[in-house]
Amino acid sequence: MTEEQEIFHRYIQKSGLKHTAQRDLILDVFLRTEKHLSSEDLYRLVQKEDPNIGQTTVYRTLKLLTEAGLAREVRFGDGRTHYEHNYKHQHHDHMICMECGEIIEFYSAELEAIQEAMAAKHRFEVKQHLLRILGVCAKCRREVRERDKQEMAGQPHVQVATVGE
Amino acid sequence: MTEEQEIFHRYIQKSGLKHTAQRDLILDVFLRTEKHLSSEDLYRLVQKEDPNIGQTTVYRTLKLLTEAGLAREVRFGDGRTHYEHNYKHQHHDHMICMECGEIIEFYSAELEAIQEAMAAKHRFEVKQHLLRILGVCAKCRREVRERDKQEMAGQPHVQVATVGE
DNA sequence: CTCAATGCAAAGTATTTGCACGCTC
DNA sequence: GAGCGTGCAAATACTTTGCATTGAG
Numbered sequence: 001m002t003e004e005q006e007i008f009h010r011y012i013q014k015s016g017l018k019h020t021a022q023r024d025l026i027l028d029v030f031l032r033t034e035k036h037l038s039s040e041d042l043y044r045l046v047q048k049e050d051p052n053i054g055q056t057t058v059y060r061t062l063k064l065l066t067e068a069g070l071a072r073e074v075r076f077g078d079g080r081t082h083y084e085h086n087y088k089h090q091h092h093d094h095m096i097c098m099e100c101g102e103i104i105e106f107y108s109a110e111l112e113a114i115q116e117a118m119a120a121k122h123r124f125e126v127k128q129h130l131l132r133i134l135g136v137c138a139k140c141r142r143e144v145r146e147r148d149k150q151e152m153a154g155q156p157h158v159q160v161a162t163v164g165e
Numbered sequence: 166m167t168e169e170q171e172i173f174h175r176y177i178q179k180s181g182l183k184h185t186a187q188r189d190l191i192l193d194v195f196l197r198t199e200k201h202l203s204s205e206d207l208y209r210l211v212q213k214e215d216p217n218i219g220q221t222t223v224y225r226t227l228k229l230l231t232e233a234g235l236a237r238e239v240r241f242g243d244g245r246t247h248y249e250h251n252y253k254h255q256h257h258d259h260m261i262c263m264e265c266g267e268i269i270e271f272y273s274a275e276l277e278a279i280q281e282a283m284a285a286k287h288r289f290e291v292k293q294h295l296l297r298i299l300g301v302c303a304k305c306r307r308e309v310r311e312r313d314k315q316e317m318a319g320q321p322h323v324q325v326a327t328v329g330e
Numbered sequence: 331c332t333c334a335a336t337g338c339a340a341a342g343t344a345t346t347t348g349c350a351c352g353c354t355c
Numbered sequence: 356g357a358g359c360g361t362g363c364a365a366a367t368a369c370t371t372t373g374c375a376t377t378g379a380g
Contacts, residue, residue, distance in 0.1 A: 013182055022265055023206065048316040053198075053247075058198035060183040075240075075242075077240070088237055092310050095283075095284065095287060095289050097289075098292060103290065104287055106283055106286075106287065108279055108283055110189070110279050111276065111279050111280070111283070114273060114275050114276050114279065114297070115276070115298060118260075118271050118273055118276070118298075119260065119298060119300065122260060122271065122302070122303065123302075123303035123304065123306070124262075124269065124298070124300050124301070124302055125261060125300045125301040125302075126299075126300040127299050127300040127301065128298075128299045128300070129296070129297045129299065130294075130295070130296070130297045130298075130299075131280070131294070132294065132295045133280060133283075133284060133291055133293075133295075134291075134292050134294065134295075135284065135288070135289050135290045135292040135293070135295045136289070136290040136292065137288075137289055137290075138286070138287065138289065141288070141290055150219040
């Protein structure tokens with residue numbers, strides 16, 4: 001049994017919940033997939049291995065995994081909630097490519113320190129923080145440059161200011 | 166006419182759109198309210214001054230204001246989209262109190278600089294960025310301490326890891 | 331007069347809930 | 356066996372869309 005499975009089972013017992021085949025499978029698939037899965041993404045993956053599992057169970061199990069400290073909710077900006085591994089996965093921030101959707105994870109101790117300092121200045125107690133940078137990744141920047149050349153005569157892109165998801 | 170109204174009218178004409186009483190009123194109410202309004206918040210305020218205006222028009226006008234550069238979308242974490250003033254309102258980040266919902270705006274040039282540096286390292290072109298700190302504000306920290314005392318015998322709070330909205 | 335804007339209702343999304351049946355403990 | 360878990364369908368919450376009518380340019 002992996003460490004994560006142990007944590008999950010301990011959490012389930014501690015909370016007076018029950019150990020089921022569905023929960024095991026969902027956790028298993030979640031752990032095998034190193035991505036930012038939405039509930040529906042995970043649902044589809046799980047379905048391949050057991051077509052009887054319902055959407056709702058996946059939703060509920062993801063919540064459970066989050067409570068157990070194994071998963072972490074992340075919302076990017078498309079309205080859906082994604083989940084990423086939380087156990088033994090240090091806090092990090094995300095850069096999201098608006099062209100191809102690629103997600104680059106990064107971490108900066110300086111950033112964390114300054115955030116703490118800003119919070120302290122306002123006597124604010126930090127529980128969690130989220131930094132998300134939207135833009136264009138290196139790979140896509142070339143493609144965008146190409147496209148802009150072809151658009152010479154067309155109108156420029158409308159740049160809509162959006163912060164948040 | 167305020168500067169913002171001029172910008173709006175110029176944007177409307179430039180885009181071949183039309184100048185209507187509804188749009189004027191919605192912009193007016195929006196500008197008078199220095200808050201992070203959701204579309205529905207704004208809808209209710211506008212309703213007070215003209216009960217005939219529909220929800221949809223407010224939604225659409227907020228999108229328009231965003232395109233015109235007067236508003237900026239912000240999503241906090243409750244599933245709804247909020248809007249804040251964008252014109253002559255420097256970029257800033259938010260601390261959100263999980264107890265009372267208060268929103269503290271702050272700005273740090275250092276933070277911005279480090280973010281740019283991190284992006285440059287990945288050859289990532291930043292279009293926008295969002296930093297949100299969730300926690301407990303100074304005012305509420307006292308109240309939380311009081312509550313915890315009374316909870317002495319109870320179970321500790323479950324800390325659910327959530328990042329994003 | 332033409333075409334965009336409006337407001338209603340209906341349709342979409344993403345997620346949550348109610349409930350009868352089934353399975354752990 | 357008692358009670359949680361499951362899966363379905365229905366409900367909810369927020370936002371978007373279709374469409375006939377209204378109104379700006």
